[in-house]
Amino acid sequence: MKERRQMRSRVxxxxxxxxxxxxxxxxxxxxxxxxDIWEADDGRSALNLIRAVKPDVVLLDITMPExxxxxxxxxxxxxxxxxxxxxxxxxxxxxxxxIAASMAAGASDYLTKxxxxxxxxxxxxxVLRKDxxxxxxASADSSEADAGSG
Numbered sequence: 195m196k197e198r199r200q201m202r203s204r205v206x207x208x209x210x211x212x213x214x215x216x217x218x219x220x221x222x223x224x225x226x227x228x229x230d231i232w233e234a235d236d237g238r239s240a241l242n243l244i245r246a247v248k249p250d251v252v253l254l255d256i257t258m259p260e261x262x263x264x265x266x267x268x269x270x271x272x273x274x275x276x277x278x279x280x281x282x283x284x285x286x287x288x289x290x291x292x293i294a295a296s297m298a299a300g301a302s303d304y305l306t307k308x309x310x311x312x313x314x315x316x317x318x319x320x321v322l323r324k325d326x327x328x329x330x331x332a333s334a335d336s337s338e339a340d341a342g343s344g
Contacts, residue, residue, distance in 0.1 A: 202228040203322055204247060208240040208263070209255040209284070214307065218253050218284065221311040222318070237261030241269060244276055251318055254301075256285040256292060264299050271300030280321040284309065 207218045215233050222229045232247055234240040238261050244252065252270070256263035263283060270276045283296040286307040293304050302321040305313060 202230050203251065203318075204230045204232075204249040205318070206232045206234065206240060206243055206247070206249040206252045208234045208237070208252060208258075208266070210235050210258045211255070214255065214284070217311070218314060221314050224311075225315050237263065237266040240266055244270060244279060248276075249279060251280040251282060251321055253282050253284050253314075253318070256283060256287055256296065264295055267296065267299040267301055282317050282321060284314070 205222060207215050209215045209218070212235070215235070219231055219233065222231060230247075232243050232249065234243050236258050240252065240254070241261075243249075254263045254266060263285070267281050267283070270279050270281060277300075281301045282303045282305060283293075283301045284305045284307060285292065285296075287293075288306050296304050303317045305317050
């Protein structure tokens, strides 16, 4: 029997709402997969953690005090050390201009709150895949589906 060893993916959850962070954390932990999880409640702390732990993916809220998610996303993608970090915006904002601004800032996907745990896992798994997605960018279906749900 062939054993397949998987590396643990590093995930940073950034949201000023403790309940939202808990839901994302519990979703990952209960998935049966191995994750190293860090949390931040604001953009400034998130940037410090990203530099320190180099997560594979950041689950990033847009609306936070002081430094919001869009400036954080832009800074990550403009920094040569951090730019390979995948970003999934997880936000209650459903307006198409926020979705477009997130994608323009460098986000890999956009998921609206409230979300189904299975949707969060699917998005995280998709952005972490090393192979290219033949259906195009991860955000193609999420922007259209989520924009109409608000």
